[in-house]
Structures are given as structure tokens and as C-alpha cells.
Amino acid sequence: MNSKVDTEDNRSINMGQAEVRLRQAAAILRITVGVILVATWFDNLQGGIYAADGQGIVGLFNYLFNDNGGGPGFYRAIINGTILQVPGLFAVFQLVAELLMGLALLVGLFTPLAAVGAALFFFNLFLAYLGGQDWIWTYVLLTVSALVVALSQAGRAWGLDVLLVRRLGEPPGGPIW
Amino acid sequence: MNAQGPLWPIAVARPIIGLLWLFSLRWKLPPDFMPADGRGLMDWLQLEVAHAAFPLYGLFVEQVVLPNFTLFAWLIFLAELAVGLSLLTGAFTRIGALLGLGMALNLGIGLLEVPGEWPWSYVMLAMWHGVFFVTDAGRAWGVDGMRSRA
Numbered sequence: 001m002n003s004k005v006d007t008e009d010n011r012s013i014n015m016g017q018a019e020v021r022l023r024q025a026a027a028i029l030r031i032t033v034g035v036i037l038v039a040t041w042f043d044n045l046q047g048g049i050y051a052a053d054g055q056g057i058v059g060l061f062n063y064l065f066n067d068n069g070g071g072p073g074f075y076r077a078i079i080n081g082t083i084l085q086v087p088g089l090f091a092v093f094q095l096v097a098e099l100l101m102g103l104a105l106l107v108g109l110f111t112p113l114a115a116v117g118a119a120l121f122f123f124n125l126f127l128a129y130l131g132g133q134d135w136i137w138t139y140v141l142l143t144v145s146a147l148v149v150a151l152s153q154a155g156r157a158w159g160l161d162v163l164l165v166r167r168l169g170e171p172p173g174g175p176i177w
Numbered sequence: 178m179n180a181q182g183p184l185w186p187i188a189v190a191r192p193i194i195g196l197l198w199l200f201s202l203r204w205k206l207p208p209d210f211m212p213a214d215g216r217g218l219m220d221w222l223q224l225e226v227a228h229a230a231f232p233l234y235g236l237f238v239e240q241v242v243l244p245n246f247t248l249f250a251w252l253i254f255l256a257e258l259a260v261g262l263s264l265l266t267g268a269f270t271r272i273g274a275l276l277g278l279g280m281a282l283n284l285g286i287g288l289l290e291v292p293g294e295w296p297w298s299y300v301m302l303a304m305w306h307g308v309f310f311v312t313d314a315g316r317a318w319g320v321d322g323m324r325s326r327a
Contacts, residue, residue, distance in 0.1 A: 018312075018313070019184075021311060021312060022183065022184055022187065022312050025187065025307075025308045025311050025312050026186070026187070026308075028304065028307070028308065029304065029305075029308060032300065032301065032304050036297050036300075036301070039297075040297075133293070134293075135295075135298060137197045137200070137201075137298075138295060138297075138298040138301075140193065140197065141194075141197070141298065141301045141302065141305070142301065144190045144193055144194075145190075145301060145305070147186070148186040148187060148189075148190050151183075151185075151186040152183065152186050152187070
């Protein structure tokens with residue numbers, strides 16, 4: 001009898017450890033996506049991607065639409081009707097948003113919010129490169145990773161969201177940390 | 178504080194990455210391991226030799242793999258098929274994940290300096306297999322979970 005109880009206790013302890021490991025695994029995903037975003041941001045900054053000219057946003061979409069995929073027709077129409085109407089504004093937005101998302105994921109602050117933003121950004125890249133020469137699964141991997149980070153609330157292991165939960169409790173308006 | 182995490186988001190990602198491996202078989206199908214158009218397995222191996230990030234690795238591919246191409250092509254094909262099916266179904270997930278981790282690292286090392294390749298893709302791929310291994314991701318919505326409950 002005692003040994004059976006012991007076994008059940010051990011099983012529940014093991015289950016708890018497994019569940020903690022889950023969030024730590026999600027935290028590793030979060031940190032990796034954060035590192036990728038920050039490293040790519042730095043590369044893009046050096047390469048002049050965050051500019052509105054032919055070397056920057058406009059040049060990138062020209063390259064995508066003419067030589068490398070460019071995605072489905074509806075996507076091109078949306079980009080032509082929005083981003084390419086105000087490339088300077090979007091270049092600044094991308095410069096700031098990409099860095100903030102990367103840093104937030106890196107340190108685990110407002111993780112679900114940052115990860116949803118990153119997932120949308122990566123899905124946008126997926127559509128942009130669809131039909132081109134790039135390995136499209138890269139963008140699938142990135143999008144899925146960001147979504148899993150968001151859904152796992154991965155900032156609650158090795159992240160600053162732990163402090164927010166401790167100080168403020170569960171977020172009242174939805175899972176933003 | 179709740180430090181516990183749900184398995185289901187990772188379990189949803191598992192079959193997607195299984196599909197990644199199965200889709201990647203399209204350009205290395207036997208008997209010739211070449212697609213109808215575009216680069217095949219032989220082309221990629223030659224690129225690994227021409228742009229080897231690690232000279233020893235390039236030498237190994239050149240001296241051992243390429244002269245025995247059919248043998249290695251079958252090994253690669255069967256390994257990718259096994260990993261793909263394992264992750265898709267959640268059967269023997271930890272073994273599949275470990276094999277996938279090795280293959281992802283091999284791809285990353287081999288393609289690191291090949292023009293047009295983005296090394297972060299292989300970092301992501303390797304990391305995902307590590308996550309599947311550590312979390313035993315076949316426990317949720319997988320054959321491993323069904324077997325353990327039976």
C-alpha cells in the first residue's frame with residue numbers, strides 16, 4: 001500500500017517536473033526567436049533595409065515582386081495599397097517594431113504580446129517569399145515558433161514576465177504577460 | 178506563480194515539422210535522388226564541398242560520401258522519412274527528435290557557408306528537435322500518448 005502511494009507521489013512529482021520543463025523549453029524557443037530578431041535587425045540596419053529608398057523597403061519589395069516570389073495576388077495588392085504608399089513611415093515602424101519585439105522576447109517581457117506581433121511579422125514574410133527561391137519552411141518555422149511562444153506564455157520561465165506575475169498577478173485584460 | 182506550461186502548443190508544432198521533413202523528400206526521391214527540375218541531393222552535397230565552412234567536413238563529403246553516393250542517399254532518405262513520420266504521428270518521438278536533431282545540425286554545419294543559405298533556419302530546426310526530445314512531445318495528440326495510456 002505504502003509503496004503504491006510512494007509510486008503515485010513520485011509520478012505526480014515527475015509530472016510537475018515535466019510541466020516545468022515544458023515552459024523552460026518554450027523559454028528556449030523564446031530566447032532563440034529573440035536572438036534571431038535582434039541579430040537580423042542589426043544586419044538589416046547595417047544593410048540599409050530600414051530606409052524608404054530603392055536600397056530599403058521599396059527595393060526589397062521590388063526584388064520580391066519581380067524576382068523572388070512576391071506571394072499571392074491579394075498580398076501584393078495589400079502591400080501596394082498600404083506599405084508602398086508610405087514607405088518612409090513603414091521603414092521607421094519596422095525599425096522600431098522589429099527591435100522592440102526582439103528585445104521583449106529576449107528578456108521575456110510582455111511575451112505573448114511580442115510573440116503575436118512576431119508571428120504576424122513572420123507570416124508576412126512567409127507570404128512575401130511564397131513562390132520564390134528561398135526555403136519557405138524557414139518562415140513556417142519562425143511563425144510556428146512565435147505562436148508557440150505566445151501560447152505557452154514563455155516569459156514565465158527565465159523571463160521578466162515572472163516579476164510581473166509576482167507583483168501584479170494575472171493580467172486583467174487578457175494574457176499579455 | 179505558475180511555472181508550469183501546457184504541452185499542446187508544442188504538440189501542434191510537432192506534425193508541422195514532421196511535414197517539413199516529408200516535403201523535403203520531394204527533391205531526393207529514389208532511385209536517382211533528383212527532382213524533375215532544380216537541385217537534387219547530389220547538387221547540394223557538391224555545394225557543401227565547394228563552400229565547406231569546416232575543411233574536414235568538406236573533405237569527408239568529398240572523399241567518403243560522394244564516392245558512395247547511393248548508399249548515403251538511401252541513408253539520408255530513410256532517416257528523413259523516419260523523422261518525418263515519427264514527428265507527424267508522435268510515434269517514438271524522442272528517438273525521432275534525436276535523429277532529427279543530428280540531421281539538423283549536420284545540415285547546419287554542411288550548409289553554413291553555402292551562398293543564399295540562412296544559418297538561423299538550421300538553428301531553429303535543431304532547437305525544435307531539442308524541444309521535442311526534452312518535452313517528449315508525442316505524449317499529447319500522438320501515438321506515444323495513446324501507447325502510454327493503453
